[in-house]
């Protein structure tokens with residue numbers, strides 16, 4: 001990972017393309033919480049109908065997993081496994097599962113349901129606006 005920014009990278013971050021790739025100019029929204037999420041604030045992740053009740057959906061690009069433990073209750077967590085940083089792979093039977101070594105995390109609070117991970121998935125902030133789930 002020692003690549004220096006290429007000319008293409010720079011070009012992507014200008015003009016209308018910047019909207020698509022989330023070049024993150026900060027925008028002075030005063031948020032500044034310094035989390036490591038790849039999602040840009042306000043970016044739509046999915047319609048609420050995409051998130052199954054009692055399950056969830058993984059957004060690999062944003063490194064977020066959005067769950068719906070109860071009807072109408074949406075949660076979001078980092079999709080980066082706290083064991084060795086694999087991206088979690090599935091959401092099934094009330095847990096967010098990592099295929100690398102078998103860790104499982106609760107869809108309700110990100111708590112470890114099964115090791116080897118020992119730390120919960122950090123919660124991510126989302127906003128539900130109408131039928132749309134956005135990063136916050």
Ligand code: FES
Nearest residue numbers: 081083084098101
């Ligand atoms: S990295 Fe997820 S279980 Fe090891």
